[in-house]
Amino acid sequence: MKKSLTVYLCLLTVLTISCNQTTEGPEIQADKIIFNGPIYTMDVKNPAVEAVAIKADTFLYVGSRDGVDAFLGDSTRIIDLNGQAMVPGLTEGHAHIMGVGYNLLNVDLREAKSYQEVVDMVAERAANTPEGTWITGRGWHQDKWTEKPEMTNGFPTHDLLSEAVPNHPVWLKHASGHAALGNAKAMEVAGISNQTSQPDGGEIFMSVSGEPTGIFNETAQGLVTKSIPDATKESDEQALKLALEQCFKYGITGFHQAGSGPDHINLYKEFAQRGDLKLRLYVMLNGRDEALLNEYFSNGIEEDLYDNQLTVRSVKLYADGALGSRGAWLLEEYTDAPGVHGHNVMPMDEIEAITANAYKAGFQVCVHAIGDRANREVLDIYERTFKLYPESASKEPRFRIEHAQHFHPDDIPRFAEMGVIPSMQAIHMSSDRPWAIDRLGQQRIEWGAYMWQTLLQSGARIVNGTDAPVEPITPLASFYASVSRKTLQGNPEGGYEPAEKMTREQALKSYTLDAAYAAFREDRKGSIETGKWADLTILDKNIMTIPEDQILETNVSMTIIGGEIVYEAE
Template sequence: MKLNQKTLTVYLFSVLLIFSCSQEKERVTADIIIEGGTIYTMDANQPQVEAVAVKEDKIIFAGRLKMAEKYKGDSTQVVDLHGKTMTPGLIEGHGHFMGLGYNELNLNLIDVKSYDELVERVKEAVAKAQPGQWITGRGWHQSKWTPAPEPSVKGFQTHHKLSKISPDNPVFLRHASGHAGFANVKAMEIAGVLQMSNESMKANDVEGGEIIRDELGNPTGIFNETAMRLIAQHIPQTTPEKDRQALEMAIKACHAQGITSFHDAGVGKEHISLFKAAKEKGTLGVRLYVMLTGWDRALLDEWYKKGPEIDTVDHLLTIRSVKLNCDGALGSRGAWLLEEYTDRPGHFGHETLPMEFVYETAQKALKSGFQVCSHAIGDRANKEILDRYEKAFKENSEAAVNHRFRIEHAQHLHSDDIPRFAALGVIPAMQAIHMSSDRPWAIDRLGEKRIKEGAYVWQELLKSGSRIINGTDVPVEPINPIACFYASVSRKTLEGSPEGGYEPEQKMTREQALRSYTLDAAYGAFEESIKGSIEEGKLADFTILSQDIMSVPEEDLLKTTVEMTIVGGNIVYSKVDL
């Protein structure tokens, strides 16, 4: 059948109309388009883009501004960066989420500069407290005090000044590292650890820890590593209301610092329940990657049986790893060393968890689908753990194909063990800010040779093929990622010393430092396919900064502020209207 010209024209018009309507119907419009600034993607195929379009909680476009216009609809919100800088949402690679919140509720001593100042802070708290009420806090660090405390025993202050101003209130203050505690007389009376005979002294010290005592055998108030439990077990448990407040404060603090995801290093049953309840209510505004605490063996056995919980829907709460605390910290001389401490001859630190349990855990974790994340700061702890991991990998070769086991901190390594991380596929989760805070006094603990050959050796690990996960170990350090980024690329204290940085050959490049807070941190949680870079299909998590941290002069980096935080396409924090 032949169509005349008029019929053909009508037919073609109808086809075009139908096609046009179909195209209009299928056109995807964005909920939000972000443009007008410098956008770093961490995507090797296009490291920078001009605009990003988001639909619901996913990125639907990242590229040229002109191309982003097609995603703009009547209801699309446009965020103009006004020249500011956007990165993928920053990931805290090792911290203690509830510790962050509790630090706001209890005495925060992280900025205390002397023993006398600590005493004054406690005195103020005592004045507000009821008689008999426990006073707790965290953050003191004797090696950072000026002047050094006098008298001192084994490098630590004694309790006498503290006890004098708090006769009716038990006081227990955790070291900044969390690996030592400082108690007054009242707390020690309650715990039953005062003035004991030699035999009872031996009975009261615990494996993996130490009660620091004076020359007469009396406790000085310092309880190192596992000995802290002697006091801590008497502190009244927290309340559900206080837990809820701490959770809210932790979420708020993360948002204000541009943190969109958080690797929570050691969580018990109660806090897991708290996180789940918050997720159900829609108030868990930070994506949590949870490590089960290795202190609770019954908890681990329970999870080995049921397996990991991987949140593939909301990507808010995943539980698939185990945290083991295997030694202490350098600050408290608890890190487990191959050679004695330079400033405490004959002392090698503490093995706070039997290495047989590390091996046993690695075996069970591989068989049940869990990752193992072991705390190790000293070179001996790192070596011993790598040995146990390697044995478990060889004996479970199929399950170990993509294990992504981690060592948390990996702060001081023997030179022979540095290449073993990449060779075994073990991820070093390191906190650059620890170098900035600790390096001025860490040389006293280890001596110059060990510092230069194996302490905070980021670049050496990276060159050997390792991926480094960065973070702050909050509340050991403030959660500020800018300070940690600065430490990563400068290797200086936050005051800007020394000129050129400590062991400058170990500095990260700015790209490496940003990767350690984004894509490599995501890799450390098996999440690089859904976060860590700005790519189509990934979660719409972004951090917006006041200036370009990839190009501003080093001396200006610490002036950078977080201007906005976006989680799943929702603006959860904004310093100013953009």
């Protein structure tokens, strides 16, 4: 996308003619002009245009190819799309930015196809790590392994890992983040034995002989993680830098950060203050940090700090766990685990109290809820809160449910009725649907799981995303899942429950304008309109028209945030 001298001279000639042969420059000179490819605006009044002009951090002009000439000056950079497609800057609607960075620093297990591969990857890291040093990793998922070992309660045991890596404490988080595997050394350091009490809201998995298997589900993880040394400021900075590079590479201009404590919020502020954040980061407060919540509820929201890079105005809470670890809280027992209903990981009365305080202080509430009971309980809390505090500071609360994977059919219309936003990561359907039917059974899958089109038709707005590092952060995989209802391998033909597919326009909106709405910024971003922030993603293929199977072959050519090019492909 290098500046074309020929195109520049042609534009300059047209401009000269249009100015009646005068040599005066334009009244307002654009910093950048972009044209010569399909431009999808997400503006219902002007859905597709031929060209845009950018001045500083905003769109100066959005319209026809001829109309943009009026803003061409000597220093204007011409970006010729050469037929490539441009869309509003993509927003990651729910992910964990530090986790994205640390997944690159630690052992990334997402591509492991077997338990043996997991062990081999950890052993390779151990060979270059001093004995006694913790080795951490994330991303394994037993239901995605092509070769499965002997398992207990559906999960591997620590034995193979402990034999291969006996002298390093090892802690490997499940892809979902809601379970983890520790080796014998890790359990020894943490003081875990067959006498350790089971925690509320979680479980230490035990073998038939009554010994810990190494699997720690939900809140039980805290029994081990308290013994893992804290990250350093230097490693945090390195992780954040790596995560930002990943975001820009994949066309992400905005990011809804699903839960941060004070140290990381201060780190974001440091990056933003010196101009290194660039990403429009929308932060949810860690709802388990009472002191942090009290501070923010007293002082109020922080919005568009440091040239609109950073906003803190939401609270992240957890109602249940994950479906893969059978931690999602269900109304009826798991189909593949009789008597098991999942876990309520945070007392509901505590969630309700925090929700009320946040609402009164003008903060948005975002609760993790995956199972149908968790979703119902959260919707009930929201409904009671709205009725109890009609004069709240939250005039338009836009409360959210994060993940919202599985509902009782009776609860689906309640989202639109109450204005609650389902923040749903389409890629979870693609990755989980092949085995999720074992957890829920055919009827619950068809009537209440991954119900995108039903929610949209009811009037709800969906925010899309990846939940990275649970899944890779690329938006195009989630876009593909949204419109195909297939795995990333293209199965099954026609997609799972195809009536729930999104259209391509709906899928793009879930990554742009509706994501902006969920962050109270649809007036400034999410669409390409004059006066809005110039956040753009340029793709080397037109994802709105190409055959479905080519979507995953599409790459990001350029990412622009506030008029600044933050990523440009070779």
